[in-house]
Amino acid sequence: MNENIKKVLLTEKQIAARVKELGAQLTAEYQGKDVIVIALLKGCAWFVADLTRAMDIPLRVEFMVASSYGDGTCTSGKVNVKLDVTNSIEGKHVILVDDIIDSGVTFAAISAMLMERKPASLKTVALCDKVERRVNGMKADYVGFVIPDEFVVGYGLDYAQDYRNLPYIGVLDPKAYA
Secondary structure, three states, X not given: OHHHEEEEEEOHHHHHHHHHHHHHHHHHHHOOOOEEEEEEEOOOHHHHHHHHHOOOOOOEEEEEEEEOOXXXXXXXXXXXXXXXXXXXXXXXXXXXXXXXXXXXXXXXXXXXXXXXXXXXXXXXXXXXXXXXXXXXXXXXOEEEEEOOOOOEEEOOEOEOXXXXXXXXXXXXXXXXXX
């Protein structure tokens, strides 16, 4: 598996340190608030588990499965929600978490859908941000790392469901998906 990684972009140690910093920022902002963290699966499972453990506040976690990629490397432009949250978010402070904001299509669509449910607030958190790929004005409120426009895998990020279990984030060799 590692032979298909062109280079390591973010080490396990770098990721752990940044997630701890994000957890401290969110703890400070959401102290005393009724918080629901919504994780966009599957990719953010690793990130949201570490992030919520780094947050020293009471919170609940919900999950959604939504994608605009399928098994490809480019967005289809259409967001497909396969699993929705099970509890009401009305009046709650929602933190929407994803592994990466790329085109911005999925984050924008899910954010708009959640805002219709009348949360007290909605903030977004992305571990990685590929600003160069944005097709809309979507910006995450909290970003772990701004990364270059290369196809990355590891720490939950995948190519056709593979490579999620790498403990680091690496650039996938184009030969692996050509």
